[in-house]
Amino acid sequence: MVLLGFSSEAINIYLPILALQSVFIHSGEYCLLWFTLDGTTNWSIEVTDKEIDNSPNNTAHEHCGIFTIPGSDQIQGAWRDISYVPVRDNIWTVSEGIYRTIFIEGKKGIIAFDTFTTPGGARAFQGAMHRVFPNKPVHTIVYSHDHLDHTGYAADLAPEADIIAHDLCNQVITGRQSDGQLAATETWSGERKQYRIDGVEFELIYPGPTHGDGNVAAYFPQSKLLFMVDTVIPGVGYTFFPDWHLSPYVPTMRRFLSLDWDTFVPGHFWITDRSGFEENLDYYDRMAEIAQEAIGAGLDADDYAEVTSYTYQHLKPKFGRHFRFDEYCAMNLSRYMQHYLTGGWGIEGNMTAEIRPL
Numbered sequence: 001m002v003l004l005g006f007s008s009e010a011i012n013i014y015l016p017i018l019a020l021q022s023v024f025i026h027s028g029e030y031c032l033l034w035f036t037l038d039g040t041t042n043w044s045i046e047v048t049d050k051e052i053d054n055s056p057n058n059t060a061h062e063h064c065g066i067f068t069i070p071g072s073d074q075i076q077g078a079w080r081d082i083s084y085v086p087v088r089d090n091i092w093t094v095s096e097g098i099y100r101t102i103f104i105e106g107k108k109g110i111i112a113f114d115t116f117t118t119p120g121g122a123r124a125f126q127g128a129m130h131r132v133f134p135n136k137p138v139h140t141i142v143y144s145h146d147h148l149d150h151t152g153y154a155a156d157l158a159p160e161a162d163i164i165a166h167d168l169c170n171q172v173i174t175g176r177q178s179d180g181q182l183a184a185t186e187t188w189s190g191e192r193k194q195y196r197i198d199g200v201e202f203e204l205i206y207p208g209p210t211h212g213d214g215n216v217a218a219y220f221p222q223s224k225l226l227f228m229v230d231t232v233i234p235g236v237g238y239t240f241f242p243d244w245h246l247s248p249y250v251p252t253m254r255r256f257l258s259l260d261w262d263t264f265v266p267g268h269f270w271i272t273d274r275s276g277f278e279e280n281l282d283y284y285d286r287m288a289e290i291a292q293e294a295i296g297a298g299l300d301a302d303d304y305a306e307v308t309s310y311t312y313q314h315l316k317p318k319f320g321r322h323f324r325f326d327e328y329c330a331m332n333l334s335r336y337m338q339h340y341l342t343g344g345w346g347i348e349g350n351m352t353a354e355i356r357p358l
């Protein structure tokens with residue numbers, strides 16, 4: 001409730017301001033504004049505790065993921081400008097410049113892959129689909145993997161939609177209980193599963209541990225298109241390879257080369273082809289060798305200035321033209337060195353890769 005109060009010794013009148021009410025209640029804040037008869041204006045803003053209701057129908061607050069500090073709803077709620085283009089057949093892609101995903105036109109509605117990065121991003125994604133197909137609701141969401149920046153906000157994208165996820169992905173989601181990330185309504189396990197939904201045919205493939213948990217590719221054989229998130233991304237690797245399972249990663253990803261496709265849509269940046277896909281995996285192979293060489297040469301993995309200097313000396317000639325070399329290559333090398341020094345992270349990071357063709 002927002003109240004406007006005129007305070008004096010004799011007058012104490014409070015009027016609700018409906019226009020402001022939604023804004024302040026939305027962010028869990030209460031505001032008092034009052035004027036005194038000597039002409040001064042006084043504000044009082046109080047951030048109150050709010051009960052978080054994670055049910056899909058609750059729209060009384062901005063979904064805040066796993067943020068815990070006041071004001072996180074503003075970070076989460078910012079609108080993202082999104083571009084959208086058809087890729088092939090009934091497959092469309094959307095991007096806000098960094099993140100990318102796809103959506104598919106069915107006979108009656110839309111199948112959306114992932115939910116975009118934030119509640120604001122999810123609403124912008126929903127808006128983009130609505131502009132392309134104004135009379136078709138999103139009836140199905142397919143999750144790529146568990147990470148919030150890709151699948152955290154079905155509650156803002158299409159809270160009533162069916163949600164499909166690999167069982168390994170959904171186990172993390174149900175354990176995490178993140179505000180806005182809805183659990184799957186349908187899970188599957190194993191390596192491959194064919195779907196026919198609303199006239200759309202595709203296959204989901206879990207090739208083994210790559211990045212995150214239960215990270216699956218969507219394969220559209222008729223369109224010769226493969227979509228997979230946070231694996232092959234144009235340019236050098238992403239920062240310190242968060243939640244990448246480096247030991248099995250490259251051989252597992254190479255399994256996709258046994259399938260018939262010529263277009264690869266990644267979860268970031270731009271669409272590529274088979275040669276771009278293979279070249280990207282070659283970078284990881286080379287990085288693995290260089291990290292071992294660097295350890296052998298006495299480079300201190302904990303001295304980031306030294307790692308950066310080594311990167312410019314030894315990697316720039318071969319990889320300097322790659323997108324975001326300057327930003328990330330030293331981080332890539334540091335993480336690969338740590339991988340060899342520590343043995344990799346967790347079970348997935350140490351599994352022997354399945355290399356059988358898909």
Ligand SMILES: [Zn+2]
Nearest residue numbers: 145147212230
């Ligand atoms: Zn991820």
Ligand SMILES: [Zn+2]
Nearest residue numbers: 150230267268
């Ligand atoms: Zn990502």
